[in-house]
Amino acid sequence: MRLLLLNGPNINLLGQREPGLYGHQTLADIEMRLRDRAKTAALQLETFQSNFEGALVERIHQAMGSVDGILINAGAYTHTSIAIRDALLGVAIPFVEVHLSNIHARESFRHHSHLADCALGVVCGFGAFSYDMAFDGLVNHLRGLQA
Ligand code: CA2
Secondary structure, eight states, rough: OEEEEEEOTTTGGTTTOHHHOOOOOOOOHHHHHHHHHHHHOOOEEEEEEOOHHHHHHHHHHHHTOOOOOOEEEEEEGTTHHHHHHHHHHHTTTOOOEEEOOOGGSOGGGGGGGGGGGGGEEEEEESEEEEEHHHHHHHHHHHHHOOO
16 A cells, blocks of 8 residues: 655744744654554555645646555645645545644634545644544555455
8 A cells, every 4th residue: 555645835844943833853753753654554655745836736646546545734735725625636545634733723814724625534733643643544544445
């Protein structure tokens, strides 16, 4: 089973700025941990981060036919990008939306997600641990489909 972890704009700054809001772990820490967890579970995990909307759309297109499930923290594009929504719907790969912070406890412009209603599930508010829960949820779902 092949999984893709996608991260959007500014998430490359994790662990270097605003640790009170986003925690101390870097994106490399999160990617390494999930890669280890995937290996233990005999899964493959690819990772991709970009600050560019079109690059994220292209990476989603590339996943068609080669990826079984996507974990995505689209960052601020969560709240603005119909293009990323359309790409995820276009490739029809099941995905889980992840956020470090609780977007519903923040500014009102972060309360709406263009992805959430199409996602298998949404995990937010648990810092880097949100990714672990999203990983478990996605794998559990995909394994259930295989059974
Ligand atoms: O909580 C999340 O994971 C977010 O996706 C993070 C986005 C924000 O726009 C979303 O509303 C919620 C922002 C990512 C910015 O990451 C930074 C990390 C360290 C320092 C500065 C920005």
